[in-house]
Amino acid sequence: MSKLFFNERNTLVSDAIDGLIYSNQHNNLTRLDIDEHIRIVVRKDWDKSKVAIISGGGSGHEPAHAGFVGQGMLTVAVCGDVFASPSVEAVLNAILYVTGDAGCLLIVKNYTGDRLNFGLATEKAKKLGLKVEMVIVNDDISIENSKKPRGIAGTVFVHKVAGYYAEQDASLEDVTAKANLCNDNVSSLGVAVTSCHIPAEENEDRIPANKAELGLGIHGEPGIALIDIDHSRDVVELMAEKLLAKTNNQRYALLLNNLGGTSPLEMSLLTKDVVESSLGENMAYLFGPKPFVTAIDMKGFSLSCVILTDEIETALMAPVAVESWPTGIQVNDATPITIEKASNSVAFTPSESADIEAIVAQICDTVIGLKTELNRLDTLVGDGDTGSTFSSGALKVQQELKAKNLP
Incomplete structure (x- = not known):
């Protein structure tokens, strides 16, 4: 039995896209009507004068990717079925619709289906005479020395950097270089206490009670270890140790990502744990806590650190007209105001009986x-x-x- 709200399994993604367009606060999104199997969300205000930034992949990771379409970030998002890459035909149609003389850059997460379908569409577009490049994001550090690290929530940092430089009329070569610079400086790690539910399928939760899985993927792929979760601060510190090994004591921005099923109460608690952990020392900006790249309803969170070069910092802090991108902040002072307690207690002398x-x-x-x-x-x-x-x-x-x- 499904644990999710939906009407028909085959219209779930299209229905969700319409919901996003209906409620988009900037009123700058629309979708292309090609056929029912091609789902493309695009900027209404796009004029092809700049480098187009295209991303996408399987649905179920909302607000990624359509929630990051808008001035200053993505030009278009190509949405596949739940946890399934969009077709080559869908990606090619997106490229053809938004690409002008300046060219376009595709930003995809490092999964076989995305690499294959976006890559084939890139080659087809090049044969048609278009200027197209592709960056594959591989920010997941959970599997040490992995030859093909997965792309997870740090992908949105790459979206932001590429989108900023495209908006500044940078060339395709420069936009691609800046996206690669960001990708090279991003590290991410996730943890969860439950996996995710897939619509209209039987879903077994493999994670035992009182345990969490470290390093599981955003499609529910197994992680690297089961860990105790007696105290959330200990989980955060374990993740901090692995992330800080990648930052080399350099300033970084941190993204705190809700994987979909974690309550606001817990996310606020985790924010405190992150700020007060060893991650807080060199953290220049905090993005979140909020959902960026989810795994439907997975109860967990991920942390992404990007080392701040001047180019990356400028790009991350620039304003955008995008539904799901928050302004990065420097952490606030949480010192409370101390006042004298007002009490209705009755004075008494302790005694024994x-x-x-x-x-x-x-x-x-x-x-x-x-x-x-x-x-x-x-x-x-x-x-x-x-x-x-x-x-x-x-x-x-x-x-x-x-x-x-x-x-």
Whole structure:
């Protein structure tokens, strides 16, 4: 049974694209109507005078890629089925529609289908006389010494850099060089506690309870290790160690990416963990926390670091008219304002009574022991937290009882 909302499996991607276009705050997106199997999202304000920036791939990674189409980033996104590369024909039609004399650059993630289909479309376009180049993003560092590192969330840094220089009327050669410079300086690593659900398919979650998988792919591919998740800060520090080995103590921008199913509460907690970890020391800018490149509803997050050269920093901080790109910030000061506590507590002198202590202790033990059952009963009529609330209070009373602090 599906765990996702959709109408028909074969119209899911097209329906989602229409939803994006309906709600796009810049009102600068449209799609090409070619046939039902070709899904191309393009800038409405494109005039072919500059280098076109094309990206795309399988759907299910939203807001990538269509959410980054707009002035200053992508010219067009070619959307395949869920986790499936768009066809050669779809990519070729996108190239032909947006490419003028300045040429176009294709930016694709390092997966076999994308390399093959975008690459073949590139060669066909060249044979038609168009100036076309391709950059393959390979930012995933999870598999040490991998000959074909995957492209994951750091891809959007490459989009931003290429889009900026294209907007400045740079040549195709220069835009390609800047995109490659960014790609060479990006490192990413992800972790998740569940894999993702694929529409209309049986989905088994292989990750055990109280564990997380480090380095899993954005299509649910297995990671490199199962790790404990007792404390999120320890998970972040493990990732920080691997990422910092790539930055060589240089200034970098960091992207905190929600892989799709992590709650805002958790993402804010992870932001604190990241800022207060060893990653915080040389972090010049923070992008996020928000979804950039997701894996449908995977409950996890990824971190991407890009070493800041002058060219990359200028490009990343330039404004854009793009739905899903946030402004990078320098981390804010989180020092709280200290005030005197207002309390309605009644003053008392602690005292001892063995009989009363025994009664209070038994009450506390009973309430704590009934936590699960009280929660179960409350789910029938309320929000399911009565046991947790009473247990929390009983634990506090128990603590004060043992410290001999009660009257």
